[in-house]
Amino acid sequence: MKFDQLFQNQLDQLKEEGNYRIFAELQRKCGAFPKVVNHHEDGTRDVTVWCSNDYLGMGQHPKVVNTMVEAVQSCGTGAGGTRNISGNAYHHKRLEAELADLHQKEDALLFTSGYVSNWAALSTLGSRLPNAVILSDELNHASMIEGIRHARCQKAIWTHNDPEDLDRKLAALPANATKIVAFESVYSMDGDIAPIKEILDVCDKHGAMSYIDEVHAVGMYGPRGGGVAEREGLMDRITLIEGTLGKAFGVVGGYITGSHALCDFIRSFASGFIFTTALPPACAAAATASIRHLKESSIERDMQKRQVKRLRQRLDAEGIPHVDNPSHIIPVMVKDPVKCRMLSDILMDQFGIYVQPINYPTVPKGTERLRFTPGPLHTDADIDYLVEALKTLWKQCAIAHAVA
Numbered sequence: 001m002k003f004d005q006l007f008q009n010q011l012d013q014l015k016e017e018g019n020y021r022i023f024a025e026l027q028r029k030c031g032a033f034p035k036v037v038n039h040h041e042d043g044t045r046d047v048t049v050w051c052s053n054d055y056l057g058m059g060q061h062p063k064v065v066n067t068m069v070e071a072v073q074s075c076g077t078g079a080g081g082t083r084n085i086s087g088n089a090y091h092h093k094r095l096e097a098e099l100a101d102l103h104q105k106e107d108a109l110l111f112t113s114g115y116v117s118n119w120a121a122l123s124t125l126g127s128r129l130p131n132a133v134i135l136s137d138e139l140n141h142a143s144m145i146e147g148i149r150h151a152r153c154q155k156a157i158w159t160h161n162d163p164e165d166l167d168r169k170l171a172a173l174p175a176n177a178t179k180i181v182a183f184e185s186v187y188s189m190d191g192d193i194a195p196i197k198e199i200l201d202v203c204d205k206h207g208a209m210s211y212i213d214e215v216h217a218v219g220m221y222g223p224r225g226g227g228v229a230e231r232e233g234l235m236d237r238i239t240l241i242e243g244t245l246g247k248a249f250g251v252v253g254g255y256i257t258g259s260h261a262l263c264d265f266i267r268s269f270a271s272g273f274i275f276t277t278a279l280p281p282a283c284a285a286a287a288t289a290s291i292r293h294l295k296e297s298s299i300e301r302d303m304q305k306r307q308v309k310r311l312r313q314r315l316d317a318e319g320i321p322h323v324d325n326p327s328h329i330i331p332v333m334v335k336d337p338v339k340c341r342m343l344s345d346i347l348m349d350q351f352g353i354y355v356q357p358i359n360y361p362t363v364p365k366g367t368e369r370l371r372f373t374p375g376p377l378h379t380d381a382d383i384d385y386l387v388e389a390l391k392t393l394w395k396q397c398a399i400a401h402a403v404a
Helices: 003-017 062-075 090-102 114-128 142-151 163-171 196-206 260-269 281-296 299-318 337-351 380-396
Strands: 025-028 035-040 043-049 107-111 132-137 154-158 178-184 209-213 240-244 254-258 330-333 369-372
Touching: 043 380, 062 281, 090 107, 090 254, 090 281, 107 114, 107 260, 114 132, 114 142, 114 178, 114 209, 114 240, 114 254, 114 260, 132 142, 132 163, 142 178, 154 163, 163 178, 163 196, 178 196, 196 209, 254 260, 299 330, 299 380, 337 369, 337 380
Parallel strands: 132 154, 132 178, 178 209, 209 240
Antiparallel strands: 025 035, 035 043, 107 254, 240 254, 330 369
């Protein structure tokens, strides 16, 4: 059998549908973010990144960079293996204590990524707890879906951000079910925010465990960057808070926080923790520095909010359609996969603007978009230049404008 031909047939179909992903080769320049160097077939060029999840530019903050360098020089590079084999590095334990404090929980547990922390925690909870039923918001991230699938327990899908539907689904479960409600705070594709209090009220009514993914919110919301739940004074009501170190904190890794018993339970039974090489100590040290800085500094968050507001106002002024939401994520709607890919390519090639097209299966067909994440290091001139480029392309490509 010609396996390569089987592979190529499906790749060709992806290309015909406009959903084939092409990765730009980008080289970040320390101290220059959001400017990066794009390596391409004709050489190199400087471009401005508009879709990074390094939302606050902390990946190049001097405190974070210097801490990582010092830790590498002190500890070396890798962790040497799993924590079961190589032990708990000092920097791992210090970071977990910092995360527990951030979310006002008893304990925290580190993972190699936010994807792994969701997959490992949900699969372990669902597979180990008696008569477990996981109730998942219908727009939960792929990592949560994967964790639920591997849990091999009963599941129920509830309508996105709809506490009333969640209430109905919970009420229909048998009395002996261990109920786990999994949802996100900020949903990364539409940028909407969950009604956390109302969801927790329903969880309390039915004695359900609450599991919230705050990966797009930690560092960004709340007086110390603890996320939307901190901003709304709800952290103490949530059983498990999951987050990432690879977005607003600018490093790499994922984590969960909760009670001592909960974190020890996941530590003891989650294969995604037990059998995975631990984060390099230098990464843990850098993440600790980033979290500590954002606990005390609101400058980055305040400037980021200003630039989000400015970009929205400029898009509105030009009639460029974008999803109106209360978060920092600005999806500009194209609603055509081929045009979405084409716009992305032209923005890069002709304007030096890098933004990835978001096509199916990440979003439903017919909702293709460009997803912009303005940060505190984008200047007013960057925003004006971006909007002028979009204005030009909207006319050239005959894309519908927003209705005033």
